[in-house]
Amino acid sequence: MMKQWFVSITTALILFVCSGYAQDSSSTIKPEEPELSGFRWLAVPGYAPETSLSLTGGGLYFWRRTNDNATNRLNQIFGGVQVTLRKQFILSFYPDVYFNNENIRLYGQAEVSRYPDYFYGVGTTTALTEETREPFTIFRTALIGSLLFSVNGKGIRNGVNIGVRFDFDYQNIVERKVGGLLESGTILGSDGGLIAGVGLAINYDSRDVAIAATQGGFVEFRAVPYLKALGGKYDFTRFTLDARTYWSVAGDSSYPHVLALHWYNELSTGDVPFFRMGLLGTSIGGTAVMRGIFNGRFRDKMMSAAQAEYRLPIGGRWGAVAFVGAGNVSSSLDAFQFEHIKIALGAGLRFALVPDEHINIRFDIGYGVSTKTLFPYISFTEAF
Numbered sequence: 001m002m003k004q005w006f007v008s009i010t011t012a013l014i015l016f017v018c019s020g021y022a023q024d025s026s027s028t029i030k031p032e033e034p035e036l037s038g039f040r041w042l043a044v045p046g047y048a049p050e051t052s053l054s055l056t057g058g059g060l061y062f063w064r065r066t067n068d069n070a071t072n073r074l075n076q077i078f079g080g081v082q083v084t085l086r087k088q089f090i091l092s093f094y095p096d097v098y099f100n101n102e103n104i105r106l107y108g109q110a111e112v113s114r115y116p117d118y119f120y121g122v123g124t125t126t127a128l129t130e131e132t133r134e135p136f137t138i139f140r141t142a143l144i145g146s147l148l149f150s151v152n153g154k155g156i157r158n159g160v161n162i163g164v165r166f167d168f169d170y171q172n173i174v175e176r177k178v179g180g181l182l183e184s185g186t187i188l189g190s191d192g193g194l195i196a197g198v199g200l201a202i203n204y205d206s207r208d209v210a211i212a213a214t215q216g217g218f219v220e221f222r223a224v225p226y227l228k229a230l231g232g233k234y235d236f237t238r239f240t241l242d243a244r245t246y247w248s249v250a251g252d253s254s255y256p257h258v259l260a261l262h263w264y265n266e267l268s269t270g271d272v273p274f275f276r277m278g279l280l281g282t283s284i285g286g287t288a289v290m291r292g293i294f295n296g297r298f299r300d301k302m303m304s305a306a307q308a309e310y311r312l313p314i315g316g317r318w319g320a321v322a323f324v325g326a327g328n329v330s331s332s333l334d335a336f337q338f339e340h341i342k343i344a345l346g347a348g349l350r351f352a353l354v355p356d357e358h359i360n361i362r363f364d365i366g367y368g369v370s371t372k373t374l375f376p377y378i379s380f381t382e383a384f
Contacts, residue, residue, distance in 0.1 A: 036064050037063035037064070038062060040062075041057075042058055042060055043057045044057075048379070049294055050086075050294065055083055058080015059079055062075060063075050076097070077094070078093070079093045079094075090113040093109070094107075094110075102150075103155060104148070105146075107145055107146060108144050108146060108166075117135075117138065120298070122300055134177040136173055136182055142169040143166070144169065146163055146166075148203070149162060160202065160204050163201050164201065165224050167195065167198075167224055168195070168196050171275050188234075192273075199237075201221075202222075203218070203219060203221070204219050205218045213258075218245075219244075221239075221242075223240075224238050224240075236270030236272045238266060239265075242265075243263045243264075244262045245260070247260075257313075259308070259310055260309045262307045263304075277303075277329075278303030279296045279298070280303050280329050281296050288384065289307055291325070292366030292374065293366075293373065294371070298342065300329035300330055301332065302331065303328070304336065305325060305327025305328075307323060308324055309322070309383065310323075317352040319360070321347060325344045343369040343370055344368045344369060345369065348377075359380070362381065362382065363376075
């Protein structure tokens with residue numbers, strides 16, 4: 001559950017730091033003027049079944065243009081280290097910067113990591129279970145990101161944006177189970193290698209806020225060919241569609257009840273290494289989709305998952321959510337089987353760290369109906 005994990009946490013903490021919230025003797029929260037720039041050291045604990053307890057530490061530099069106000073997006077550069085009780089180590093660098101009056105956005109990640117994980121096999125039904133899964137360890141170096149341009153010239157968040165997606169990702173399998181599937185050489189990618197891709201990214205964003213939207217929508221489509229001609233080891237193409245919508249269905253504008261829907265799809269054609277297949281599990285595309293199912297429990301060339309979440313205030317800074325998700329993987333679009341759909345559901349609590357910015361600490365319990373697994377989660381910001 002590591003990919004882009006820094007981003008969601010640090011985005012929340014940036015706004016917390018920059019907003020300068022203070023509490024007076026009557027416990028009334030009052031906003032202060034934002035800083036134009038600054039630097040902060042951060043230390044953030046968390047928990048997920050893929051990592052166990054974790055700690056993220058690093059430094060964040062942020063700034064605004066001098067004519068901006070608190071409603072504009074921050075530029076940010078974060079660098080840090082994450083360590084976990086499962087002996088996972090991730091050194092990451094995440095820039096997210098805007099140019100030309102927010103009509104150009106460059107964001108992405110550079111990562112060096114050593115990540116012990118588990119392999120269950122490929123497909124919607126696998127021979128391996130929670131008891132027989134194969135441990136393996138990946139050493140990874142990656143440079144992944146997007147350069148987007150506003151089509152109408154009114155800013156990235158005010159219409160259609162189009163640009164380039166780049167993805168250069170080297171993964172080396174440094175440890176495998178003796179006598180296991182990955183050691184047998186029958187799984188494509190079991191000897192690691194570089195994938196190198198450059199392609200198209202296009203999106204539309206009408207959300208009121210990006211961190212925890214209460215209304216609006218977001219749609220993003222990416223088409224990226226990965227080519228040996230670019231220096232990679234594998235030739236394949238990946239198509240990604242990520243769609244989200246939010247409705248305020250009850251309550252007042254300050255504390256609304258929100259119905260949030262999310263649909264995420266990946267389809268790859270060609271020779272796809274197992275470590276870059278579509279994964280069905282906790283973290284998909286950097287968001288929590290199938291809470292209750294271990295990330296990567298199911299993987300294949302295609303995956304499709306949908307979830308619904310109802311969010312409501314319950315008093316003071318506290319809120320509650322209930323969620324359900326469904327999804328599956330397959331070797332192709334034609335092979336997708338609805339009778340093997342996987343189900344996950346659960347509930348959680350939210351504590352508003354910065355109420356006016358919708359920044360929450362998230363406590364969730366997810367149950368995988370199909371896998372009969374129950375997992376807790378602690379993180380920042382909403383799941384999607």
